[in-house]
Amino acid sequence: MPAGVMVPTRNMPSMISGNGNVGGFGTISGLTLGQQPNNNMMEGQLHPFEMTQNTSESEIARMRDEEFDSALKSGSENHEGVSGDDDQDTRPNKKKRYHRHTQHQIQEMEAFFKECPHPDDKQRKELGRVLGLEPLQVKFWFQNKRTQMKTQHERQENSQLRAENEKLRADNMRYREALSTASCPNCGGPTAVGQMSFDEHHLRLENARLREEIDRISAIAAKYVGKPVVSYPLLSSPMTPRPLDFGSQTGSGEMYGAGELLRSINAPAEADKPMIIELAVAAMEELVKMAQVGEPLWMTSLDGSTSVLNEEEYIRTFPRGIGPKPTGFKGEASKETCVVIMNHISLVEILMDVHQWSTVFSAIVSKASTLDVLSTGIAGNYNGALQVMTAEFQVPSPLVPTRESYYVRYCKHDAEGTWAVVDVSLDNIRPNPAMRCRRRPSGCLIQEMPNGYSKVTWIEHVEIDDRGVHNLYKQLVSSGHAFGAKRWIATLDRQCERLASLMATNIPTGDAGVITNQDGRKSMLKLAERMVISFCAGVGASTAHTWTTLSGTGADDVRVMTRKSVDDPGRPPGIVLSAATSFWLPVSPKRVFDFLRDENSRNEWDILSNGGVAQEMAHIANGRDTGNCVSLLRVNSANSSQTNMLILQESCTDPTASFVIYAPVDIVAMNVVLNGGDPDYVALLPSGFAILPDGSSGSTGSGMADAGGSSGGSLLTVAFQILVDSVPTAKLSLGSVATVNNLIACTVERIKASLSCENA
Incomplete structure (x- = not known):
């Protein structure tokens, strides 16, 4: 250990x-390296x-003088047998006597606080008995200690936010200075100081070409989502930054978190959204077809354990796709089917909630975030939901590089009792020279089964540059088993059993x-x-x-x-x-x-x-x-x-x-x-x-x-x-x-x- x-x-x-x-x-120690x-x-x-952590004598003295003389008065008062509830007594002639805790008492309560900041009545009585304090004194000490810790935490958080705010201000000034010396790409003249005229001018040059393309895509979107996409501005004003919600903390609109900045940078532009919708609809059609058909598109492997994609047949069946395979990339495609102990609606909710999804597949998904929600679905469910996401996939070993992907996830109620969730990369919309993994239409088809079960058919189809894989893992990765559909479906099956055991009520009581x-x-x-x-x-x-x-x-x-x-x-x-x-x-x-x-x-x-x-x-x-x-x-x-x-x-x-x-x-x-x-x-x-x-x-x-x-x-x-x-x-x-x-x-x-x- x-x-x-x-x-x-x-x-x-x-x-x-x-x-x-x-x-x-007594002193509790575990298994240490000292033996x-x-x-x-x-x-x-x-x-x-x-x-616990060591506390110096000076620190204890400072805490007693600064905190406990004020904050702990209510808990430390010994009013000749009067309880702490009598603090409201405002008689001017009654002189209150304060009980200052000893260093030993403070150290013991500090140590107990580290382990249990919310002691119950029994624990307070026992602790008071050992330390020679009334239970009410112990209770007030712990109340004020919790308040003190909360104040310190908020002070530290505010300090971090101020530092981050200053950094953002410095970045903003640097960008303004850079823009002040920028020149127009068309005429070579200077841009207007303090304005995003460089980007605006570039957008104006592209305006005529994009208008025709957006009109065409708007008609396609109207066919699938029920309304045309005609309101996307070609020259949008800079978006007002949104402050992060810090709960009870009310910060100004100038405070941001790193996660919010990352999402705003990676979120798709308004002009890209019609193309994303079109791509997601085409990917859904491809996924459903790949999940439902067998040979000649899918062939059985030599050992009979997996289904192997016939790439020639795939190109004939889906000639458009998301573009040709990048140079030096290898294709990985797999298909697996399993019946799991979870109803189809719950499965869809897990897949469309990035937190639940990354938790269930924590051995595969090392990080994930939703960058933008283009649609939340209709009729109170996820039918038609569209999310732009980024995720990083891993093998539990430091010798296999992770696979990072920027993609859109689309959910559709395909038929009665049947749902489909598909992912497809957006690299053709936002090219990334450092890209090492591209997801072709991948995801699952979920069919309702009796007694709360679901039949899941999983498709995993990627193009990957796997030259960084260690020799130990090359065979496992090249076989498709490291990141393939079988690993996803096996993990899902095991996690569904785990969740079912959590909800079980008929636990046998005979086993020790x-x-x-x-x-x-x-x-x-x-x-x-x-x-x-x-x-x-x-x-x-x-x-x-x-x-x-x-x-x-x-x-x-x-x-x-x-x-x-x-x-x-x-x-x-x-x-x-x-x-x-x-x-x-x-x-x-x-x-x-x-x-x-x-x-x-x-x-x-x-x-x-x-x-x-x-x-x-x-x-x-x-x-x-x-x-x-x-x-x-x-x-x-x-x-x-x-x-x-x-x-x-x-x-x-x-x-x-x-x-x-x-x-x-x-x-x-x-x-x-x-x-x-x-x-x-x-x-x-x-x-x-x-x-x-x-x-x-x-x-x-x-x-x-x-x-x-x-x-x-x-x-x-x-x-x-x-x-x-x-x-x-x-x-x-x-x-x-x-x-x-x-x-x-x-x-x-x-x-x-x-x-x-x-x-x-």
Whole structure:
């Protein structure tokens, strides 16, 4: 396990029995690198995964003098037995006596606040008993502490917004200066200062040509959407920028966020929208036809496991398309059909909501955003909805480049009980020389089935420049299995089973460890979902997240990244290192998956468990395959400091990929989650494994998740996220990087040795 957990010392009893620490809050520490038996790994020292931060005496004094003398008066007053509700007493002659908390009391309440900012009555009474305070004093202290933290957060946010605003002002001035020296492309004269006359003049030159084209496209749009597109201005005035909505914060119209600026830059121009509509309609017709027909357009592959596109027949059937294939690009096309346990309306809603879509397919979609909504649909549903989007697709390995695409998504109610959702690239409207991936009409046809099921036919058709793929993954990528329709449909099927298990009410109560509390199940599955998303965000080759890749780390085959985490309730504060590597094993993916997910074999590869035996305390089954489950493990080690450390683990498998993802969690925090509490404040640093077939014929069939998957090798990605310093402003130690490299190397060697493939 990559990191330990430390929570502040308190004298409150644990809320979960059997934790080996009854009678008081002792120091809780997890599995740390400090007990690593390999001395070579200790060149750098990793700090434990801390739930608190150190507070200096001067800081405590400042907080007491500035904050607690004013904000905490109501909570700290000791009016000779009168409660804090009597603060409204305005008698001038009554002198109030204030109780100043001791340094020890403040430190203990600060530590408890880091873990639980909203204590209940029982916790306040116990904390007050230990610290010699009234429960009401504890209550008011926590109320004012929450107010203080909110004020600090807003102050920091305002500072960031002011800095961003100043940057935008500077950019604006720079653009104005550049425009002041611009010359007319037609006559060579100067442009008007402070106006967008350069663009306006260019638009005027194009006016006559575009008017005729827009009239033609307007007639096409009227045929499909029911009204002509005649109001698109050729000379539109500069659009007034829209301020971001910051909730209760009322900023001026001059404040923008980076995401809003990105959307405004990439959103399609008004003159392009008729062409986008025409392209989307043609793409929908192509997708529906490709989903419904078989031979000769689709041919069965040699191994009989997939459908292969007949490109000559495709060109004859769809002669127009989106243009010829770019030079040096390869075509990838695949088709897959599956019946999933979800109704067709819910599926359409997931596909048309970018947040839900990227969450369900988090192992494939590394980032996604909606740039513009051309139509929200009609009759209260998504029929006719049009969205301009951008997305980045990944394989869970740092050795496979991501595929980024700029496209339009169109949804249509094709027939009774049948819906279709299609994507098609817009690169012909906005050419991009750096483009490496172009999506021809891709998407799915969804047909209603009895009992809430749906039949989904998925088409994935792209043209790609894949020269950056590492040799280990070339066969898997070239076969179409890495990004193809089978991976999309298998992921969808598995996620539908997971969602169905979340809603299940007929949970068997006979099995030991099965969580039957519905609220507890939902909270635990939500926490595990966040853990999986965080793991996938750090294991691929995407640079869309907050990670910074480090160069010269001393291990060419290990990708090391760093991130500074501040004020994120879902992550521990400080400097986090993420290390990932991929390698080949001459073992079937099923065997690797079963070995890594089994708690009985965990001590064979988990260096930081110190040889302890893992025991499953609770689990939630979320699929037909027994390997699809969320588990809560305890490592029974000779080290007594690990008795309050649990491991949250999700294992999932389908015919195209398998994952074993885990993170250390504090036993008190998990007690809150198991009782249905909010899991968003449980800090996680996920680590784990992504297992893919190597692309050979024996490993890419349907046998990966069943007993038949005994042939072919595996591509295993190992990734760790580790807190190396709890202070975000600290400098990263090269010794810490070396230690992480050694940790991941030792883990790889242990896995190879346990699976009897030392020479792999």
